[in-house]
Amino acid sequence: MDFHSDIIRALHQQTRRQFLKQGSLGLGALALTFLNGGCSDSSSKGNGIITDQNPFAPKPPHFPGRVKNVIYIHMAGAPSQLELFEYKPELLKLDGQLCPPSLMEGKRFAFIRGIPKMLGPQAIFNQHGESRAWISNLLPHLSTIADELTFLKAVHTDQFNHAPAQLLMHTGTPRLGRPSLGSWVTYGLGTENSNLPGFVVLTSGGNNPDAGKSVWGNGFLPSVYQGVHCRSDGDPVLFINNPSDIDQEKRKSTIDAINDINRLTYQEFKDAETLTRISQYELAYNMQITVPEVMNIADEPEYIHSMYGSNPHESIFANNALLARKLVERGVRFVQLFDWGWDTHGTSEDGSIDIGLVNKCRQTDKAVTALILDLKQRGLLDETLVIWGGEFGRTPMQENREGKVNPFKGRDHHAEAFTMWMAGGGLKKGFSYGETDEIGYSAMEGKVDPFDIQATILHLLGFDHERLTYPFQGRNFRLTDVGGRVIKEILA
C-alpha cells in the first residue's frame, strides 16, 4: 500500500493524537503530559490504538519537492488571452471579417451560433524584460516582472462551460464529487502550522466561482481536507469568534473544564477518540487566537498597502493577495484565490472586452505583481508556486448569437488554446512554453491540458501524480484521473 494508507486507517479508526507534536506549548503541553504519563498502560504500549497519525502532520512527499506551498490565483469567468499575453498581429488584419467556415466545422461553442466575425486584439502589446515576453498594456505592473514568469501558451481543455471547466481544472473531472487540488495537496503533505487551516480559500469579485464550493471541496477525501473559506465579512473562519459575552479567559476556563471531564471519560472507556477530542479543543483555542491575527491586514505597514493596493476597509482582490502572502508566510500549505467577473461575452458593460476586462485588470494587476515581489523580497518565492489562469480562454471571433450583435466587444468561451502562467520555485524563469497559430485559435506546439498542469504542480511539490491516490467506490482515484504528464520543459 501507499505511504498514506496509514492515515486512512487512522481516520477510520478515529484514533488520532492530533497536533500534539506541534502544540507542545501552553494548553497542548498539558494534554501531552497527560498522554505520556497520566493515562493507563494500554496507551503507552504502542499497540496501535493510539497512533501518531495526525491527518495534518507534515509528511514527506514521494521525492524532495521544489516548493512547499502553493498560491493558485483563478480568474473565474476566463480572461481573454488575446488581450493579455497572446500577441496576434494577423488577427488584427482579420478584424471585422467573417470567420472562415473551416474554423467552425465540427466545433461546439457555448454561445456562438451562425457565422461570427473575427475580432482583432483590443489592447496594445509590447515585449518586456530580457525574456522579451509579450504582455499588453492592460497589465502594466505585471509587465515589469516578466522575467519572473513561466508562460504556458497552449493550454487546452475539453470543457467550454464555466462550472465544468473550473471543476476539471481543480478536481480533475467536469462533474461534481471529487477532491480539489488543495485537498489532495494537504492530504499528501499535511501542513506546517496546525494553528491555521492547511488549505485556505479567499474569494473576491462579488460571487463564488461558478462551480461553487465544490472547487475547494474534499470530495471523497475525509472532510478535514476541505478548503476553509476565509471571509472578509463576519468571522474570518466560521465560528472562530466567541459569543460577545465570552472573553478568551472564560473560553479557556470552559475548555479546561471540558477537557478535565473528557479525561475522566477516557479513563472510563479508554477510547482514543476522546484523547483526540481533548487535543482538538486545545487546538481550537489556539486557532481562535491565531486566525483573527493573521486575517487582520490593518496592521500591515503603509508601504505594503500601497504596494498591493490593499485597503482593510474594503472587500477587494488586493486584500486577498496580501493575505495569501501572510498565510504562506505562516505555513499554510495551499492558498486558493478566486476572483469572479472575467466572463467577457460583450453582452454587458461589465462583461465586455473593451470595458469589463480593462477594469478587472486594473483591480488585480498591481496586487498580483506585488504578491510575487513581496514573496521574493521575503525569500519565499523559491519555496512557493504561484499559478495564474482561468478555466478556458476566449475565441478570436467576436461573439455572435444567430445574428444578434452584442452591444459591446466580446469573445465566447474557447477551450482549444489559452494562456496560464506560473512563478516560483523549480521553474524556468522568463520562459514561455507552447505556441498557438497566428490567430490564437488552435494550439500548435507544447499543448498541455489541466491534467498536465495538475501533474506538474504535484511534481513540484514532490509527488508522482499517479501514486497520490485514495480508494473510493471500489477503486483508487487520483487527481489526474487517467491523464497527466509532467511538463518537464518548464522545469528548471
Add this chain to the structure above:
Amino acid sequence: MKILHKNRLIATGLILTVLTVVAFLLFPEEKIDYNSQVKPILNKHCISCHGGVKKNGGFSLLFEGEAKAETKSGHLAIIPGHPDKSEMIRRLTSDDPEERMPYEKPPLSSADIKILRKWIAQGAQWGIHWAYLPVGNPATPDLKNNDEFRSWGRNDIDNFIYEKIHAYGLTPSPRAALPILARRLSLDLIGLPPPPDSFDSISSAESDTLMDSFVDALMESPHFGEKWAGMWMDLARYSDTKGYERDDSRTIWKYRDWLIKSFNEDKPYDRFLIEQIAGDLFENPTEDDMIATAFHRNTMTNDEGGTDNEEFRVAAVIDRVNTTWETVMGTSFACVQCHSHPFDPIKHDEYYKVMAFFNNTRDEDTFDDYPVFRHFSEADSLNFYELKAWLHQNADQKKAREIQMLVQTWQPTINSLVSDQFVNSELSDTKWLVYRKNGSSRLRDISLDGKNTIIARFRSFKPGGKIDIHIDSLTGSKIASYSFPQTDGRWDYAEIKCLETPGRHDLHFHYTNSNLPDSLSNGIMFDWLYLSDGFPGKGVSGYEANKEKFWQLMKINAFQTPVMLENPPEMHRQTKVFERGNWLTQGETVQPGVPAFLELPMDNLPNNRLGLAQWITDPSHPLTARVYVNRLWEQLFGIGIVETLEDFGTQGIAPTHQALLDHLAWKFVHEFHWSTKKMLKYIVSSATYQQSSKSASEQLEIDPQNRLYARGRRMRLSAEQIRDQALVVSGLFSEKMYGPSVMPFQPENIWNSPYNGRKWVQNSGENQYRRALYTYWKRTGAYPSMLIFDAMPREVCASRRISTNTPLQALVTLNDPVYVEAADRFAMRMLKEGGNTPEEQISHGYYLMMCMPITEEKLNILINLYKSVKNDSLIKTVALRETDKNDSAHLAAMKIVANAMLNLDEFIMKN
C-alpha cells in the same frame, strides 16, 4: 487492525503452511480453492495487465472463457490438468527476463506458483466470488455446552460473534448500564436522545421485558422514519437544489417525506426499492408511487447558459445507473462505463445494457426538471376526479389515461430545447426557444400520425405574433397557423389545430410579427409542445364542461415534484455503447439487459425498469439483501461486516463475519419478509449490540479496531444527531414533521452562486428548531456546521461518511449561534427545573443529557467552572442575589457551564 491483521496473517500463514505440508504428505489431492487461494494471486500480480482494462498478449484472466482461450502467441495459457504444458506456468517460471512474468516485476513466490500449478493440475476450476453466490442459510454455531456463552448470548447473532471472539482468546463484554443502553438505542433507532427517565429504578430482572417494549416504542415513534430516511438521503443524493453552476432550487421534499413515511410504515424493502426505481411503470400508479420515483430525479440538472442539454441528460442517466448499483447492490459499476471491470467479471457493453433500462425517461435537463408530477389542491383534485369519471364513461381507456397523464404531468411533451436550425431565433439561456422578427427553427422527426391538435406552453412579449408550421422544409406544406395573444411575459397555453398528416416529419416553425420594433427584440418564447388527436367526446353530453375542467387543470400553477416517466414508443431513444466512456463516441446499439456475472437471468420479467426492479428484488438475488443488512449493521455498529459498504466485489474488503452476514440476509428475506424494523429489532436485541463499550486492555491489545465485537462500539454522533440532540436537551426542539425544507440560522454569505438570486432567508418560529434533516440543502453551499461534522454535500451517491475529529468541529459546538442559543436555553431549563443550588441544577442538566446521575468528580469540575466564571469581573458587576434563581450573574455563569456541558465528549459520542 494492524495487530489483528498481523496476528491473523501469521496465524493463517502458519496454519496454512502446516496444513499444506500435512496435506501434501497425507492427501496429495487437497483441493485448491479458486476464490480464497487463486483469485487473490491473480488480482495482485496479473490482472492489471491481463484483466478487464488491458489484455496484454491477448490474454485476460477475468473470464474463464478468455483465460482458457488461445492467446495472441498461439499458445494456451491455461490447459486444465496440464500445468507443464500451460504457457502461464512456463512464463511465470521462465529464466529469460524478457519472457518471465510479471514483466519487469519481482517473480511470484514459489508458494504462489505452487498453488497455481496445483490449481491447473486439478482442472483449473473457476470459482465465483462469495458475494455473487446465492445467499444460503448457514448453520448457527452450536454453543449449547459453552457456559460462558450461555450466560451471555441473547440470540443467534451472538453465536456467530462469540465463536470468533472465543477463537481469539477474548471474552465478550457484559451488557452496558441501562441508561447508557437506553441512550444508545434511542440515538440508533430514532436519532434522538431518549426520555431521561426511561430506565429509572428498574431492576435487572425487569429489564429484559422493559428493554423489549422500549425498543418497540422507539420503532413506533414517528421519529424512527426520520432517522432512517436520513441514511437513505445520502444514498439518494437528496438535495433541495439542482447542482452545477446556478444550483437553483428544486422542490423535491415530498420524496424526503415519502422516505420518512415508508420507513415508519415499515414498507418491505423489496417494495421500497421497486417503487423508487419504477413506481411510474405500475399499472395504476398512485401519487405516492410517482413521488417515490423522485429517487432518481435527485440527479443534477445543469442550468448554466451555453451547456449542451443532451450532455447533462446523459450524465444524469449514468448517475442513475451508478447509484442503483452502488446503493442497492454494492457494486462499483461505474468502472464499467469506460471498459470492462478491471477486477470483477462485468463486461463493458453490460454497462450500456443496464443503461438502456434508464435511457428512456422523459427528462432532458430542462430548467423546470420535467417531467414533473403536478400535485393538486383538494378543490382541484375534486375537479380531476370528476374529469376522470367523465372520461371513463365517454372515452376509450387509452385516451382516458392519456388525458389523465397529461393533466397530472404535462407529458409526453416535446421540450422546445430539442429544436435546431435557428434563424433569428435561439435557445434563450440555452433553455427555451425564442423567436425574433422573421424567426424560424426546426423540430426533427416528429410522429404526426393521427395528430390534429398542438398544445403549446408559451409566453409572448408583443401583440400580433403568428406562427406557421410547415412540414419537411420551411417552404413545405403548411399544417398549422396560429396567432398568439400577448401575455406580457406570463406563461400561457395555446390550442392549435393542425392538419392530420401521416408519418414522421420535420416540423419547421416560422414566426412573423410586424409589431416588433427591431430585429433584436424577442417576440415569443416556447417551453413545450404537445401533439394529440384532441380532447375526446365531442358532441357527447358534458363535453364542454369537462374540456373546461381539463383546461383549468392544465393551467393551474400546481406544486410540482420531478418524477420518472417513460418515453412513449414514438419518442424511443436507442442506447449505444460509449467507446471508452465518451458520450460523443458511440459504438454499437444495445438492448436492455442485466449482466451475466450474477447468474440470475431476467426470465419472465418485463424488459423495462420495472423488470429491472423486480430482478433486483428477486429473493435469490445475491447482493440486494446482503448489501442492505450490511448497511443497517453499519448504522448500528459504525462499521459494516463488509467494511466497504459500496463495494462487495473482489476489490472490496472481505467480510469479517461472512456466515453472520448470510444469516442476516437470509433471515431478512425469508423470515422477516424484507422488514427493516424486524431486522433492526433482531440486531439490537443481541448481546453483541448491547455490550458495554468500556475497553479492557486485553481487548485493545488483540483487537484495537473492535472487528471481533468483544465490546460495544463508541461512535461519534452524526452531524444531524449532534444538532438535534442539542435542541432536544435545551428544550428548543420542534417535533413538527414533513413539509418544505427549512432555513434555520446560517451565517451570512454562505450562498454566493452566480446568476442565482436566491437568498437564505432565516425562518422564524419553530421552523428554526426543526430536525436537521429538514434543513434546506444546497449542493454547492451546504449547511456549514453539518458539513464540518462530515455530512456529505450529496452531489453524488455516498455510501458512508468518514467520521473525523477536528478543531473546526469544536468551534461549531462552542460558538455557532445555534449551539450558543441551545446552551443559553439549556441553562434556563436547569435553573427552572433543577432545584435551588447550582449543584442541583447542574446535576439535573447532566441527567437530562446522559440519563444518569453525574459523578461527584465531574460535578466538582463544573462547579469550579461555575465559580470561576461567576467571580469574573464582567459578571461581578451585576448584583449577586444568591437566593433568586433568575439572578443574572447566576444565569450568566450557568450559560457558560451549559455551553461546556454540551461540548462534552460523552455527549458528542454514543457510549
